[in-house]
Amino acid sequence: MNNMLEINGLQKTFNKGTINQKLAIENLSLTFKEGDFVTVIGGNGAGKSTLLNLIAGVYPADAGQVILDGKDISKMPEHKRACLLGRVFQDPMMGTAAGMGIEENLAMAYRRGKGRGLKWGISSRERAKYREKLQALDLGLEGRLSTKVGLLSGGQRQALTLLMATLQKPRLLLLDEHTAALDPRTAAKVLELSDHIIAKHGLTAMMVTHNMRDAIEHGNRLIMMHEGNIALDIAGEAKKKLTVEELIARFSQASGQEFANDRALLS
Amino acid sequence: MQFILSFLAACPGAISQGILWGILGIGVFLTYKVLDYADMTVDGSLCTGGAVSAVLITAGMDPLLTLIFATLAGMAAGAVTGLLHTKLHIPAILSGILTQLALYSVNMRIMGRANTALLGQETIITLLNVPHAILIGGVFAVAIIAVLYWFFGTEVGCAIRATGNNDHMARAQGVNTDNMKLFGLVISNGLVGLAGALLSQYQGFADVQMGRGAIVIGLASVIIGEVVVGKQANFSLRMTSIILGAVIYYIIIALVLQAGLNTNDLKLFSAATVALALALPTLKKTIAGK
Numbered sequence: 001m002n003n004m005l006e007i008n009g010l011q012k013t014f015n016k017g018t019i020n021q022k023l024a025i026e027n028l029s030l031t032f033k034e035g036d037f038v039t040v041i042g043g044n045g046a047g048k049s050t051l052l053n054l055i056a057g058v059y060p061a062d063a064g065q066v067i068l069d070g071k072d073i074s075k076m077p078e079h080k081r082a083c084l085l086g087r088v089f090q091d092p093m094m095g096t097a098a099g100m101g102i103e104e105n106l107a108m109a110y111r112r113g114k115g116r117g118l119k120w121g122i123s124s125r126e127r128a129k130y131r132e133k134l135q136a137l138d139l140g141l142e143g144r145l146s147t148k149v150g151l152l153s154g155g156q157r158q159a160l161t162l163l164m165a166t167l168q169k170p171r172l173l174l175l176d177e178h179t180a181a182l183d184p185r186t187a188a189k190v191l192e193l194s195d196h197i198i199a200k201h202g203l204t205a206m207m208v209t210h211n212m213r214d215a216i217e218h219g220n221r222l223i224m225m226h227e228g229n230i231a232l233d234i235a236g237e238a239k240k241k242l243t244v245e246e247l248i249a250r251f252s253q254a255s256g257q258e259f260a261n262d263r264a265l266l267s
Numbered sequence: 268m269q270f271i272l273s274f275l276a277a278c279p280g281a282i283s284q285g286i287l288w289g290i291l292g293i294g295v296f297l298t299y300k301v302l303d304y305a306d307m308t309v310d311g312s313l314c315t316g317g318a319v320s321a322v323l324i325t326a327g328m329d330p331l332l333t334l335i336f337a338t339l340a341g342m343a344a345g346a347v348t349g350l351l352h353t354k355l356h357i358p359a360i361l362s363g364i365l366t367q368l369a370l371y372s373v374n375m376r377i378m379g380r381a382n383t384a385l386l387g388q389e390t391i392i393t394l395l396n397v398p399h400a401i402l403i404g405g406v407f408a409v410a411i412i413a414v415l416y417w418f419f420g421t422e423v424g425c426a427i428r429a430t431g432n433n434d435h436m437a438r439a440q441g442v443n444t445d446n447m448k449l450f451g452l453v454i455s456n457g458l459v460g461l462a463g464a465l466l467s468q469y470q471g472f473a474d475v476q477m478g479r480g481a482i483v484i485g486l487a488s489v490i491i492g493e494v495v496v497g498k499q500a501n502f503s504l505r506m507t508s509i510i511l512g513a514v515i516y517y518i519i520i521a522l523v524l525q526a527g528l529n530t531n532d533l534k535l536f537s538a539a540t541v542a543l544a545l546a547l548p549t550l551k552k553t554i555a556g557k
Contacts, residue, residue, distance in 0.1 A: 056439075082441040095439065097432035100425075105436075108429050112441040116422035148499075164440070 002070075004204040005032040005055075005172055010064035012050055012228075024050040026228040028064070032172070032206070037198055039215040040208045041247075042225030048208045049090075051225070052176050055206075057081040069171045083113030086165030086203075088158065088178040088194075095161030098150030102141060102160065105149055106130045109164035133163055137193065155186035159193055166197050173198065173205040180210060191218065212244045222247075226255045270525060277521040279397045285514030286404035287465050288484055290411060292492070292509040294458035295485030300505075301419070302431040302451040307363030309459045309485060311370025312344040313478035316460030317467030318374045321383040324468070330390045334464050341460015342453045344370055349449035374475050382474040383467075390468035400469055407465065408510050411458065416503040418454075427451050480534050483541050488513035490544040 012025040025047045032038060042048050054061050055068075057078040066074050073081050089095050096105050107122040107130075127145060134142040137159050141152075149157060158178055165173060175194060179187035195218060198205045209215050215222055222239050224232035224247070231254045234242060291313060298306035316337035323333040344366055351362035375381065392400040418424045429437040430447040437444050459481070467473035492512030496504050519540075520533065528536060 077443075079438045079441050079443045082439050085439075087439045089435070094433070094435045097429045097436050099432045100428060104425060104429075108425060108437070108440045108442070111422060116426050116442075118418075118421045118423060121420050121422050121425035 002034050003031050003067075004034040004036065004069055005030070005206075006065070006067040007031070007055075008065040008067070010051075010054060010066070011062045012047075012054055012059075013062055016062075024228055025054065025061075028229050030223075030230065032204055034204055035202055036221055037203075037205045037219035038207070038221045038223055039219040040206060040223045040225060041210070041212060041215040042231070046225040047228040048225050049176055050228075052174050052206065052208060055081075055172070056085055056087055056174060084171045086168075086170030086173040088161045088165050088173075088175050090177040090180050092154040092157040092161070092181055095164065096149045096157050099148060101146045101148055102134070102152075103127060103130055103145040105160065106133075106164060106167060109167045112168050133167070137163060153186075155182050155190060158182060158186075158190050162190065162194060162197060166201060166203065169201055169203070171204065173203050175205065175207040177208050177210060179214075194218075212247055216242050216244065216247065224251055224254075226251070231255050274522060274525045277525065278518060279401065280394065281517035281521040282514050283392075283394070283397050283400040283404055283469070285488075285517040286401060286408055286510055287462060287469055288517065289488055289510030289513035290404075290408060290465065291459050291462035291481060292485045292488030292513045293411060293415070293506050294455040294462065295482060296489045296506065296509050297415075297451055297455040297458070299486065299489060300431075301428055302448060302455075304359050304431070304448065304452070305363070306345075306348060306452060306455060307360060307482055308344055308348045308366045308370075308452070308456055309363075310478040310481045311367035311374065312341045312456040312459045313463040313466070313481045314374045314473065314475060315344055315370055315377070316341045316463030317473035317477055318377040318383065318463075318475075319460070320464030321385055321467045321473035322377055324385055324388050324390065325383060330388075330468060334391075334461055337464030338457045338461045341463070342457035344460070345452040345454070345456025346449065348456070349452040352452075353445035353449055371475065378473065378475065381476075382472055384472045385468065386471065390471070392465060392469045393471065394469055404465065404469075407461075411461075412503055412506045412510075415506060419502055423450070480537060483534075483537050484513070484516065487516050487537065487541045487544070490541065491515050494544075 007028060007030040010025050010028040014022045014024055028051065040048050040051070053059060055066055057073070057076060061074065064074070065072060068084055073084065087095070097108070103122055107126060110126060130145060131142045139156050139159055141156065141160070149160065152160065162178070178194070179190050182190060191214060194207070197203070205219070207219065216239070220239065221233070221235035222242065223230055232250055291309065295306070295309060298304045319340045320330070320333040320337040323336055324330050348362045348366040351357045351365060352359055357365070392403045394400065419428060426437065426442045427447045427450060429440070430442060430444045431451070434444045437447070463478065466477065488509045489512060492505065492508030495511055496508040500508065523536060524530065
């Protein structure tokens, strides 16, 4: 299978030249095959979110290359990379426009990567499609197409963002701790939905999580980050047999440190 | 009785003035509410529109045709603010203030002096015929609202609204948010330039000071309109409410002037009214919290 994502020698330092200088990503290289569903775990400040933001182009890398589906996107601005990516954020407020209706949000996502002109923003044909997709979420949103998204719960908003991220099939789906702000039951539901959507469309996906169990139970490959680089990379059969205890032990071995993430240990 | 009569006599003038300032109010609404951008350019671009129109009329151009040039001049002013903000990363408010200041010199250059009179010139509206001015102003307002309602329903219009609503989301959906901000500022200041042209024709002169405090009147119109129809009203109703808000604002002004307020105190009164209106949500919370 082809490589969907290729990262070569990625480097990022924040606040360079000040006393707050922080090396976030250090000479990181990584390759995803098409259809890989990779979970990413790591301690606080390990560089998980920075890695995702560098792929998405939220800020530029100091050095290194990001090649997506054979195309070097390292120099592309965020909104251009967005045409190839689907993103769901940790903050449920971030992925949707609160002051716009559910259908208007979906219509924005439907036009990702296409030109936007002076045609009417939503066609009636789309509406039927949206209703059908919303029905599949099973959250009762299909009857509320014109409801402002600001009136939805965090879980509903995340589910909607997930739908938006995958309405146009992305080359890579980036999930940045997208269930962290939700209550456990809703988090489980959104996670289940993520699994379902990724499997259904055969997406290549990257999911950052702080929950070790989730990282082990989902996806076909697990990456553990430490100090801006990859400390562990476990795939295939080895990942299927992995346990939380083993993961912690292997992390200590690989990094020479205790696994330091209160949130991860508690959950 | 005398008071009521003279107030009533002042009302038609307040209505016609309100409609014209309401067009500026819609421009302010587009930046302040739709784009979430406090654009100070309007204090300058209002006069730019007025100056362009007045100078072209005295040069013999058809007054209706001058509106196009006034609108274009306003758009150019909006583009400058937009470029300062998006390309040079100057904070939003400061970009507007810089353009506004620069426009003072530009407006002086356009007119060659501090004001241009339109005495004896034919104009499309005039305060000498208020009912006619209300009619024409109303036609302009309705046309502008119709066009904007259509535009903000299109794909590009939706992208501008999404940018103002949540620029993270807009970028993640492939929208060039810098361009959308620029676009919004251009449209907004185009409207403001048009309002300035109509105002100068209505009052019979353009003056370099005519835009001073325009942003406050625009905000007052937006806020009063919001009180009348609520925040959840649809887009065309919200824009209509701004025209209504501006009319109400000028009727209140007529009222306080009749009641004996010194005209020099008007700006203090306007600023205090808008400050109070903006503070209302906070004040409500504080009172409810006790």
